[in-house]
Structures are given as C-alpha cells and as structure tokens.
Amino acid sequence: MRHQSYMISQETGWILLGALSVLWILLGIYWGRKAKSMDGFMLAGRNVGLAFGTATAMATWVTSNTTMLAPQFALELGVWGMLAYSTAAFGLLLFAPLAKRIRSLMPGGYTSGDFIRLRYGKATWILFLVISIFYGFTWLISMGMAGGILMNAIAGIPYATGMTIILAVCTGYTLFGGLYAVIGTDYIQSLIIMAGIVVVGIAVMNKVDLDTVYNHLRTDKPMLLKALQPAAMMAVFNNLLFGLGEVFHSNVWWSRAFAMRGEVGKKAYTLAGFAWLPIPVAAGFIALTSGALGINVTSPDMVGPLVAANVLGKAGAVIVFAVFFCSLASSVDSLLASTSDLITEDIYRKMINPSANQQQLRKVSAGIIIGLAVLAWLVCLPRIGTLATVLFFAGPMVGSTIWPVATGLYWKKANAKGAIWGMLAGSLAGLAAYFELGWYTASLVGAAVSMVVVVAFSYFFPDNFDWRRLDEKHHGDAAQKASSHVFH
Numbered sequence: 001m002r003h004q005s006y007m008i009s010q011e012t013g014w015i016l017l018g019a020l021s022v023l024w025i026l027l028g029i030y031w032g033r034k035a036k037s038m039d040g041f042m043l044a045g046r047n048v049g050l051a052f053g054t055a056t057a058m059a060t061w062v063t064s065n066t067t068m069l070a071p072q073f074a075l076e077l078g079v080w081g082m083l084a085y086s087t088a089a090f091g092l093l094l095f096a097p098l099a100k101r102i103r104s105l106m107p108g109g110y111t112s113g114d115f116i117r118l119r120y121g122k123a124t125w126i127l128f129l130v131i132s133i134f135y136g137f138t139w140l141i142s143m144g145m146a147g148g149i150l151m152n153a154i155a156g157i158p159y160a161t162g163m164t165i166i167l168a169v170c171t172g173y174t175l176f177g178g179l180y181a182v183i184g185t186d187y188i189q190s191l192i193i194m195a196g197i198v199v200v201g202i203a204v205m206n207k208v209d210l211d212t213v214y215n216h217l218r219t220d221k222p223m224l225l226k227a228l229q230p231a232a233m234m235a236v237f238n239n240l241l242f243g244l245g246e247v248f249h250s251n252v253w254w255s256r257a258f259a260m261r262g263e264v265g266k267k268a269y270t271l272a273g274f275a276w277l278p279i280p281v282a283a284g285f286i287a288l289t290s291g292a293l294g295i296n297v298t299s300p301d302m303v304g305p306l307v308a309a310n311v312l313g314k315a316g317a318v319i320v321f322a323v324f325f326c327s328l329a330s331s332v333d334s335l336l337a338s339t340s341d342l343i344t345e346d347i348y349r350k351m352i353n354p355s356a357n358q359q360q361l362r363k364v365s366a367g368i369i370i371g372l373a374v375l376a377w378l379v380c381l382p383r384i385g386t387l388a389t390v391l392f393f394a395g396p397m398v399g400s401t402i403w404p405v406a407t408g409l410y411w412k413k414a415n416a417k418g419a420i421w422g423m424l425a426g427s428l429a430g431l432a433a434y435f436e437l438g439w440y441t442a443s444l445v446g447a448a449v450s451m452v453v454v455v456a457f458s459y460f461f462p463d464n465f466d467w468r469r470l471d472e473k474h475h476g477d478a479a480q481k482a483s484s485h486v487f488h
Contacts, residue, residue, distance in 0.1 A: 008154060008155050008314055008317045008318065008321070009155070009156075010155055010156050010157060012155065012318075013151065013154065013155025013156065013157050013321070014155075014157065016155075016318060016321050016322070016325075017151065017155075017157065017162070017165060017325075020322060020325050020326075021165060021169045024169055024170075024173055024185050024329055025169060025172050025173050027173070027181075027184060027185050027188060028172070028173020028174070028176060028177050028181035028182075028184070028185055028333075029173060029176055029177065029181070030184070031177055031180050031181050031183070031184025031185070032173065032176045032177015032178065032180050032181035032184075033177070033180075034177075034180045035176075035177050035178045035179075035180045035181070037358060038358045038361050038362065038365075040178065040179075040180060041177075041178030041179065041180070041362065041365070042110060042178060042179060042255065042337075042341045042344075042345070042365075043110065043179055043255060043258050043259040044178075044179040044180045044183055044259045045180075045259075046258060046259055046260075046261070047259075047261055048183060048256070048259045048260045048261065048264065049260075049261060049264060050264050050267055050268055050271075051187070052183050052184075052186075052187050053256065053259075053260045053264050053265070053267075053268030054267075054268045054271045054272050054275070055183075055186055055187040055190040055191075055272075056182070056183040056186040056187065056190075056256060056330075056334070057092060057253075057256060057268055057269055057272035058190050058271075058272040058275045058276050059186040059187075059189045059190035059193060059326070059327075059330035059331075060186060060252060060256075060330055060331050060334045061088070061091075061092060061272065061276050062190070062193050062276060062279055062327050062330065062331075063139075063143060063327060063328075063330075063331040066085070066088075066276075066279055066280050066283065066327065069085065070082065070085040070086075070279075070280035070281075070283040070284045070287075071283050071284055071286055071287030071303045071307070072287070072303060073085045073235065073239075073280075073284060074283075074284035074285070074287040074288050075287045075288070075290065075303050077235055077440075078221075078288075079288075080233060080235065080236060081235055081284070082280070082281060082284030082285065082287075082288070083236065083281065083284075084235040084236040084238075084239045084240075085239055085280040085284065086277055086278075086280045086281050086284075087236060087239050087240035087243060088239060088240070088242070088243030088246075088276075088280070089243070089273045089274070089276050089277040090240055090243060090244060090273070091243035091244050091245075091246055091247035091248070091273075092247060092269050092270075092272050092273035092276060093269070093270060093273035093274070094244060094247075094248075095247045095248060095253060095257075095269050096265070096266045096267075096268075096269035096270040096273065097266055098248070098257075098405075098406070098409060099253075099256075099257040099260070099265030099266055099268075099269050100262075100265050100266040101409055101410070102115070102254065102257045102258070102265075102409070103257055103258065103260070103262050103265050104262070105409070105467055105470045105471065106118075106258070106470050106471060106472075107262075107471060108471065108472065109254075109258055109470075109472070110255075110258065110341065110345045111251050111254060111255065111341055111342050111345050111346055112128075112132065112249060112250065112251045112254035112342070112405075113125060113128065113129055113132070113251070113342055113345065113346035113350075114345070114346070114472070115254070115405075115408070115409075115470065116128040116404075116405075116408075116419075117346070117350070118469055118470050118472060119408045119414075119419075119465065119469075119470065120404070120408065120415075120416040120419045120420070121416045123416070123420055124404070124416050124419045124420040124423070125346075127420055127423055127424065128249070128401065128404075128423065129342070129346055129347065131249070131397045131398065131400070131401060131423060131427065132249055132250065132251060132342060132401075133339060133342065133343065134394060134397065135246075135249075135250065135394040135397060135398050136250065136251070136252075136335055136338070136339040136342070137339070137372070137375070137376065138393060138394040139246075139331075139335055139394070140332065140335050140336070140339070140372065140376045141376055141379050141380055143166075143328055143331055143332050143335070144163050144166065144167055144332070144376050144377065144379075144380035145163065145380050145383060146328060147162050147163045147165070147166030147167070147328050147332075148160060148161075148162045148163030148164075148166075148380065148383070149162075150162065150321075150324045150325070150328065151163075151165075151166075153306055154317060154320065154321050154324070155321070159383060160381060163377070163380050163381075164377060166325070166328050166329065166332060167332065167373050167376060167377055167380075168373070169329065170329055170332040170333040170336060170373075171336060171369060171370060171373040173185065173333065174333045174336045174337050174369055175366055175369055175370070178337055178365075179255065179259060179337055181333070182333045182334050182337050183256075183259070185329065185330070185333065186330050186333075186334070189326035189327075189329060189330040190326075190330070192322055192323060192326045193279075193323055193326050193327055193330075194275070196319050196320070196322065196323030196326075197279055197282055197283075197323065199312070199319055200282070200286065200308045200311070200312065200319070200320065200323070201282050201285075201286075203308075203311045203312050204285070204286055204289055204307070204308075204311050207289075207293065207311045208289050208292050208293060212292050213288055213289050213292050220291055221291065234438075234440045234441050234444065235440040237444050238392075238395070238440050238441055238442065238443045238444040239440075239443070241399050241402065241443045241444055241446075241447040242392065242395045242398065242399060242443035244399075244402050244447075245395070245397075245398030245399040245400070245401055245402050245443060245446075245447065246398050248401060248402050248405045248406065249398055249401035249402075249405055250338070250398070251338040251339065251341060251342045252334050252335060252338040253269075254338075255337070255338045255341055256268075286303075286307045286308060286311075287303045287307060289307060289311075290303055290306070290307050293307065293310060293311065295307055295310050308320045336369050336372055336373060337369070339368075339372055340365050340368040340369045340372060341365070343368050344361055344364050344365045344368055348361070348364050349361060392434070392439040392440070392442060392443070393434065393439070393442075395430065395434070395439065395442040395443035395446065396426065396427050396429070396430015396431050396433065396434060396442040396443055396445065396446030397423075397426075397427045397430070397431075397446065398443070398446075399426060399430055399442070399443035399444070399445075399446035399447035399450065400422060400423045400424075400425075400426025400427045400430065400446045400447065400449070400450040401423060401450075402447050402450065402451075403422055403447070403450050403451045403454040403455070404418070404419035404422055404423060404450070404454060407454055407455075407458065411458065412463060412464055412465045412467075413458040413459075413462035413463055413464070414454065414458050414463060414465070415457055415458060415461055415462070415463035416463075417457050417461060418453060418454040418455075418456070418457025418458050418461070419454065421453050421457065422449075422450040422451075422453040422454040422457070423450060425449050425450065425453050426445075426446040426447065426448075426449045426450030426453070427446060429445050429446060429449040430442045430443065430444075430445045430446025430447075430449070431446075432445075433445040433446075
C-alpha cells in the first residue's frame with residue numbers, strides 16, 4: 001500500500017539505495033585494507049587522529065534515533081521533548097575526560113568489559129556483559145527498524161526489504177575492514193549528514209515562518225507548548241541520563257577511546273558533542289512544522305523523513321534519503337563492530353579459548369558479526385513497537401551502569417559489591433518504572449537507584465584500588481618478574 005506522502009518513486013528509491021550501498025561497500029573495502037592484525041581490525045591500529053576521531057564520534061551519535069526519534073519526541077512531547085533529546089550531547093561531552101583517563105590507565109585495553117573485569121572482578125563483569133550486549137542488540141534492532149521505516153516513508157520500498165539491505169550492506173564492509181572501515185566511512189557520512197541538515201533547515205525556514213508554526217500549535221496542539229508538561233519534564237532528565245549511560249558503558253565509545261591517539265580522545269569527544277548538539281533540535285523543529293504544512297503523519301517515528309521530503313520536493317528528497325541512510329549506516333556498522341569485539345574479546349578469548357591466535361579470533365569475530373546481523377533481522381521483521389519503546393526498554397539497564405563506571409575510573413573507594421548491586425537494583429527499579437510509569441521515567445529511576453547503592457557501599461565498605469592493575473599487560477609482567485625473583 002502506498003503512503004500519500006511518498007516523495008520519490010520506487011524506481012528512484014532503488015537507484016539511490018543501490019548507489020549508496022555500493023559506495024559504502026567500496027569505501028569500506030578501501031579503508032579496511034589497513035586491517036592486517038586484530039589490533040587493526042578492532043581498534044584501527046590505536047592511531048586515529050582528531051579529524052577522524054571527531055567525525056566517527058559525531059556520525060555514530062547521529063543515529064537513526066537522532067534523525068527519527070528526536071522528531072517523534074517533539075511531536076509527542078512538544079518543545080521540551082525536542083530539547084530533551086538534545087541533552088544526549090552531554091553523554092559525549094562528559095565522556096571526553098573519561099576517554100583521556102581510560103587511555104592513560106589502560107593503554108593496552110580492548111573493551112569496556114576489560115575495565116569492569118579488572119576493576120570489579122568476574123561476577124560484576126558477567127552482569128555488565130549481559131547488560132551491555134543486550135543494550136547493543138536493542139540499539140541495533142531500533143536502527144534496523146528505522147532503516148525499513150525510512151525506505152518505506154520516502155520511496156515506498158517495502159519495510160522488510162529496506163531493513164534487510166541496510167543490515168546487509170553494513171555487515172559486508174564491517175566484515176572486511178573492522179574499525180578501519182567503520183571510521184573511514186563515518187568520516188564521509190558525517191560530512192553528508194551535516195550538509196544535509198543545513199539544507200533541510202534552510203528549506204523548512206523558507207517554507208514556513210515561526211509565527212505560523214506557533215499559531216498552529218497554540219490552536220490545535222496547545223499541550224506541546226506547555227512549559228510544565230510532566231511527561232516532557234521527565235523525558236528531559238530521563239534522556240540526559242540515558243545518554244550518559246549509553247556512552248559511559250558502551251563498547252562503541254570505549255573502542256574509540258582505545259583507538260584514538262593518547263592526546264586526541266578528550267578533544268575529539270568534546271568537539272563531537274558540540275557538533276551533535278544542534279542536530280536533534282533542528283530535527284525536532286521539523287516535526288513541529290508538520291501540522292502547519294498539512295502533512296498527514298500516520299506513525300510518529302515517520303514524521304522526520306516525511307516533513308523533510310515534503311518541504312524539499314522530489315529533487316530535495318534525494319538529499320533527505322542520503323542523509324538518513326548515512327545516519328543509519330554510521331551507527332549500524334559501529335554497533336556491529338563494537339559488539340562483536342566485546343563478545344570476541346571478553347567471552348571467546350577470556351572465557352572459552354585464552355590461547356586463540358589472531359586468525360582464530362578474526363574468524364570468530366566475523367561469525368559473530370554475521371550472527372548479530374541475522375538475529376537483528378529476525379527480530380526487526382515483525383516491526384514491534386515504535387523506535388522509542390524499543391530503544392528505551394534498555395534505558396534502565398544502561399542508566400544503572402553510569403555510577404559504577406564513573407566512580408570506578410576516579411574513586412579508589414568504589415568496590416565490586418556496590419557496582420554489582422547498583423547495576424542489579426537500578427535495572428530492576430528502572431524496568432518497574434518502565435512498565436508502571438512509562439518509558440520516559442525508566443533511565444531516571446535506574447540511574448538514581450544505582451547512584452544511591454554505589455555511594456552507600458563505597459562509604460560503608462570502602463576499597464583502596466591500585467590503579468596500576470588496570471594496565472593489565474605491564475602490571476602482569478611486573479608481577480611475574482617479582483614472583484620469579486622471589487622464587488630464585
């Protein structure tokens with residue numbers, strides 16, 4: 001069934017989809033040729049500079065959720081909802097100093113799981129892996145769904161077909177080049193996204209003025225302008241903490257911290273945060289103009305692409321298609337790479353086969369990337385819920401990891417009991433809030449409960465952690481030499 005707001009024909013949509021798919025695969029192969037070792041495949045040789053570091057962080061954070069969920073927030077929660085999504089920028093900004101400290105404390109680290117294992121021990125590590133992998137998979141599902149929704153909303157390409165193609169393309173070049181391919185394509189994608197947002201914003205402002213939008217909202221949807229709308233106020237703080245939890249715990253961001261040169265991480269994440277900040281505001285404003293433009297929105301997570309394509313016309317819809325495709329690809333590839341790294345390094349190499357060589361690890365990593373993509377495809381196929389309900393189901397769990405990570409990096413008193421009980425209590429309390437109160441409260445409750453538990457355990461059962469233990473290779477070598485000296 002065709003939607004009345006389709007702006008380009010299916011034939012044009014197929015041509016664009018094919019051209020962009022071939023482009024990303026070729027670029028991925030080009031940059032991926034550098035991935036000669038597992039360090040190259042997983043961490044791009046640990047030598048990523050400022051330009052590529054900033055671009056990959058910004059492009060990865062401009063997910064389908066930014067370009068499609070931020071407008072949904074505005075459409076459902078009003079002006080505060082639009083601003084609520086922009087608070088996710090604080091995740092990147094506050095991770096900037098953490099990235100510098102991570103790189104200095106763990107120069108030979110691979111994953112966020114390495115930190116939890118060395119800092120808090122095996123039990124906390126296993127719980128963290130469950131939360132992190134579940135979150136990563138949920139994020140992957142939300143973007144797979146967004147791919148199908150996008151293709152259908154703009155060009156009438158069937159949902160299942162569009163979703164399948166975006167997952168297959170990203171899987172293809174990630175398999176070949178790992179993080180080298182991901183960061184290289186992210187650089188180009190970030191340039192296209194930024195240029196596209198500027199074009200769309202100018203077109204919308206030329207089509208409608210602020211007075212028209214305001215008057216329409218005041219007459220037809222006054223609640224969207226209400227400054228003290230309770231659900232919207234909750235969403236501001238919930239999204240802020242969800243963004244912090246996403247970045248602080250996820251291996252997507254830790255792998256980039258390890259991949260960037262020592263002095264680059266803090267600058268790159270700071271620049272990326274400021275570059276990303278206005279994007280959800282612009283995307284949210286686009287949604288608020290939908291009524292004034294007379295666009296029929298049948299699903300709230302379609303409003304962004306529909307409004308942009310309507311304003312720009314058929315020629316401009318090509319730009320819209322490219323921008324949204326880039327925002328999807330820049331996150332799907334990052335998530336496939338980082339989640340497979342986490343499973344390969346922390347589960348396969350650390351738990352199953354510690355003696356695995358690089359060739360074995362590469363094969364296992366490839367199998368995991370394919371497995372993640374296929375599993376995500378199966379879950380995306382029935383299109384359950386909206387992007388917000390799917391993504392924010394993981395909110396309380398990632399919110400519960402903020403304090404164990406932050407205190408673990410800076411506070412010697414933080415201990416394993418506080419970390420594990422903080423994550424458990426925060427996750428359970430947040431999930432209860434998700435079902436009883438609403439998705440817009442879950443991360444807030446999860447983070448608050450986790451904070452109380454972590455601080456309480458640190459106060460009553462203080463640890464005195466030796467930071468040198470986080471540098472596993474050098475600390476292990478030193479301990480081995482000392483043991484050998486005592487023996488002789």
